[in-house]
Amino acid sequence: MSTTPDHSLTQIDRSFRLEPTIPLCQTDLPLDWYQDEFKPYAEEFLALPDRDPATVLAYLDRYIIPAMDHFGDSLLLLAHFYMGGEIVKLIEHYGGGVADSYKLALMARESPEKKVIVESAVHFMAEAIAILANDDQQVWITNPKAGCTMEMLAKDDAVEPVADQLLERYGDELTVIAYMNTSGRIKAIAGRTNGAVCTSSNAHLVMRWALDQGKRILFVPDQHLGRNTAAKLGVPEDQVLTLPDPRGPIRLDDSEIDGGLAALDRAKVILWGSFCGVHTIFTPEMVGYWKSRGRTVLVHPESPLETVLESDGSGSTDYLWRAVMEAPSGSSFAIGTEGHFVRNAREQGALRGVDVVHLAEIPGSVSAGCGCATMSRNDPPHLAGMLDLLRKGEAPEINRVLAGDSIDETTMRRDRLDAGERAELIVQSKRSLEQMISIVEQSQS
Numbered sequence: 217m218s219t220t221p222d223h224s225l226t227q228i229d230r231s232f233r234l235e236p237t238i239p240l241c242q243t244d245l246p247l248d249w250y251q252d253e254f255k256p257y258a259e260e261f262l263a264l265p266d267r268d269p270a271t272v273l274a275y276l277d278r279y280i281i282p283a284m285d286h287f288g289d290s291l292l293l294l295a296h297f298y299m300g301g302e303i304v305k306l307i308e309h310y311g312g313g314v315a316d317s318y319k320l321a322l323m324a325r326e327s328p329e330k331k332v333i334v335e336s337a338v339h340f341m342a343e344a345i346a347i348l349a350n351d352d353q354q355v356w357i358t359n360p361k362a363g364c365t366m367e368m369l370a371k372d373d374a375v376e377p378v379a380d381q382l383l384e385r386y387g388d389e390l391t392v393i394a395y396m397n398t399s400g401r402i403k404a405i406a407g408r409t410n411g412a413v414c415t416s417s418n419a420h421l422v423m424r425w426a427l428d429q430g431k432r433i434l435f436v437p438d439q440h441l442g443r444n445t446a447a448k449l450g451v452p453e454d455q456v457l458t459l460p461d462p463r464g465p466i467r468l469d470d471s472e473i474d475g476g477l478a479a480l481d482r483a484k485v486i487l488w489g490s491f492c493g494v495h496t497i498f499t500p501e502m503v504g505y506w507k508s509r510g511r512t513v514l515v516h517p518e519s520p521l522e523t524v525l526e527s528d529g530s531g532s533t534d535y536l537w538r539a540v541m542e543a544p545s546g547s548s549f550a551i552g553t554e555g556h557f558v559r560n561a562r563e564q565g566a567l568r569g570v571d572v573v574h575l576a577e578i579p580g581s582v583s584a585g586c587g588c589a590t591m592s593r594n595d596p597p598h599l600a601g602m603l604d605l606l607r608k609g610e611a612p613e614i615n616r617v618l619a620g621d622s623i624d625e626t627t628m629r630r631d632r633l634d635a636g637e638r639a640e641l642i643v644q645s646k647r648s649l650e651q652m653i654s655i656v657e658q659s660q661s
């Protein structure tokens with residue numbers, strides 16, 4: 217596979233305009249949010265007179281071009297579709313790759329000549345790249361505080377005790393499906409239970425694969441993606457059970473489980489209770505508002521089931537992007553997903569005569585256009601600083617991503633496994649990632 221996604225943003229007009237003011241949900245970060253090593257780059261950025269492309273690119277060129285000259289073809293810059301529009305365009309401007317989480321995960325493995333991989337997205341994505349990387353490939357993240365709120369509610373110390381209780385009750389019948397938005401430690405639990413990783417583009421394939429084996433599934437962490445996928449596959453509602461709030465300890469007994477242990481025993485799909493704050497704002501009323509105005513409404517499957525059922529279609533960022541880019545001129549959409557993605561789709565759609573609005577942009581909504589704030593903690597100063605520090609051999613070790621690293625996104629305290637534990641984790645988490653790849657490849661053959 218090419219490192220350039222097949223629906224990449226390479227069509228972006230290189231004379232793009234950065235917004236004159238930073239858009240909603242992506243403000244300049246305060247200086248004290250930067251690591252000490254990054255503060256000089258942030259101070260310089262914050263002192264720039266404006267955010268015009270010429271100004272920002274002149275600033276970035278001073279650091280990025282020497283790093284590109286230094287590392288040559290061994291350097292790979294990556295970003296996710298959900299990044300603020302500026303970072304997506306900047307990564308592309310400097311020849312990097314922009315993709316969804318499935319394609320990002322494969323980037324290192326499919327580009328063995330890339331030895332220094334710099335990711336401007338969330339930590340779990342960088343870790344997935346690191347799990348599949350060869351030993352001579354280094355993965356760095358521009359801001360280790362770029363976490364995912366959904367993943368934060370599914371740390372291994374919360375999930376593992378529940379998985380153990382379920383394994384004790386159901387033995388080999390239980391398998392764990394880990395959404396890509398999990399740490400390597402959770403992906404390793406999936407590997408240990410002969411399960412698989414999934415993304416929103418292939419969750420239906422992975423869940424079908426497990427159900428066809430007669431498995432009982434623990435789906436971690438997104439309850440909405442799990443519920444939507446089960447509904448899409450026709451799993452009866454009474455065979456889908458959501459575990460209690462993951463913010464507290466979970467005991468599997470009659471008093472804690474909704475419907476008691478009898479309901480648990482009936483369930484073929486057991487959902488971890490986490491969610492994405494960006495996607496759970498979407499309501500059936502928003503869908504109705506835009507449909508009544510003639511728009512096609514598409515949503516991401518991290519949205520609630522009732523919203524998905526009302527919409528005209530649901531799918532991954534890849535699906536949403538293609539829908540807009542392949543629609544005939546004159547089409548109009550309301551898209552329910554991360555705000556920066558919708559803004560990029562709106563800009564690119566407009567070039568083709570396709571009109572896009574954000575699903576939450578209805579009268580009275582306070583959330584219109586909101587993006588993933590944690591992912592957007594990767595900004596131009598982080599990119600400039602990371603590349604300059606790498607070139608000088610002074611990159612902070614905390615920005616290096618190894619399989620099994622667990623980061624507290626608030627304090628940036630990192631728990632790193634020892635070499636033996638890490639080797640074991642790589643075996644198990646790679647197993648679950650490769651199982652997903654195998655399921656996807658079989659579906660395409």
Ligand code: SF4
Pocket residue numbers: 298338363364365366367397492493494495554588589590591
């Ligand atoms: S959009 Fe939601 S699920 Fe995606 S990285 Fe951000 S918080 Fe996590």
